Amino acid sequence: MRVHVADHPLITHKLTVLRDRETKSPTFRALTEELVTLLAYEATRSVRTEPVDIQTPVGPTTGLAISKPRPLVVPILRAGLGMLEGMTKLVPSAEVGFLGMMRDEETLQPVTYAERLPDDLSNRQCFVLDPMLATGGSLIAAIDFLLDRGAVDVTAVCILASPEGLAAVEKAMHGREVHIVLGAVDEQLNDQGYIVPGLGDAGDRLYGLA
């Protein structure tokens, strides 16, 4: 498993405002989108391309374009939805699939309540979006879902992770190649499975519903 923590003062600045409990939903949503755009730049570094012949106003040349089949972007509802716009701004040709998951707050186990993905993901590059990698249960379930459908290449884009969650994902992957791009790795999980210092409940802060 490859983990890349994006280290950039703009990301750190935006994360600080995002974490602040005084930051209200409209600003939280805007910052989430901006952060994803910065993280997506790194996450798409190995997006597959193919040569294309074009004519510039001056003459012919061969450039590179994102190859087919198109990359698949999968936001994990609800909080991952707040990251979708930032990602598709950068990769407008991407296809979008959806996974609805909620963590049972007693057991901390993920429950999948919705799925809308292509049946056959063989030969697809997939980008999973979820702001919070806490125990890792939701991300492990999402990645397993994609790999079981034949995805060959999975990159997760998360805003924050806990060290415990990252270790859990690594263990669950059994050497299968996944890539995780993060804004920061925080100190730890608390007894309720929240990332500390974290930013609280990302879904509630984006959408304001419990």
Ligand SMILES: O=P(O)(O)OC[C@H]1O[C@H](OP(=O)(O)OP(=O)(O)O)[C@H](O)[C@@H]1O
């Ligand atoms: O790593 P884990 O311990 O599985 O926790 C992380 C998950 O928890 C949050 O979703 P939540 O279950 O709160 O659903 P929501 O997005 O609808 O708020 C978050 O967006 C992740 O999906």
Ligand SMILES: O=c1cc[nH]c(=O)[nH]1
């Ligand atoms: O800190 C956390 C943990 C899980 N889900 C969140 O939204 N925040």
Ligand SMILES: [Mg+2]
């Ligand atoms: Mg939530």
